Amino acid sequence: MADTDTATELSPERAAELARDGGARVVDVRHPEEHDAGHIPGDELIPFDQLKDRARDFDQAQQLVVYCRSGDRSAAAAQALRASGFDAHSIEGGLVAWTEQGLPLEPEGGEVVQPSGLPPA
Numbered sequence: 001m002a003d004t005d006t007a008t009e010l011s012p013e014r015a016a017e018l019a020r021d022g023g024a025r026v027v028d029v030r031h032p033e034e035h036d037a038g039h040i041p042g043d044e045l046i047p048f049d050q051l052k053d054r055a056r057d058f059d060q061a062q063q064l065v066v067y068c069r070s071g072d073r074s075a076a077a078a079q080a081l082r083a084s085g086f087d088a089h090s091i092e093g094g095l096v097a098w099t100e101q102g103l104p105l106e107p108e109g110g111e112v113v114q115p116s117g118l119p120p121a
Helices: 012-022 032-037 048-057 072-083 094-100
Strands: 025-028 064-067 088-091
Touching: 012 064, 012 088, 012 094, 048 072, 064 072, 064 094, 072 088, 088 094
Parallel strands: 025 064, 064 088
Antiparallel strands: none
């Protein structure tokens, strides 16, 4: 069985544990309107198209947990970050899976929405 801390994808529960206990930096790579509708408490928004420019601000010693709505954008982001030497992981199933596990969203009553201009994923 693979060590979940070295896997590219993490279960929502493991990601929540790392964010809470392990000091991982949680990054939402969705669009601002998606983030405003509902996001993981304590995260930071860095849209996917800005990630390359903002990655230089990351600490390579700190674990990164990236997420999006369904896990597709964040999987690509995690792979790119790992190729650049970061300890980056994506949440398997994205924010949809996070909420299915009953994990919290902000703001209160937050929801997972479809990105505008994109077909349902």
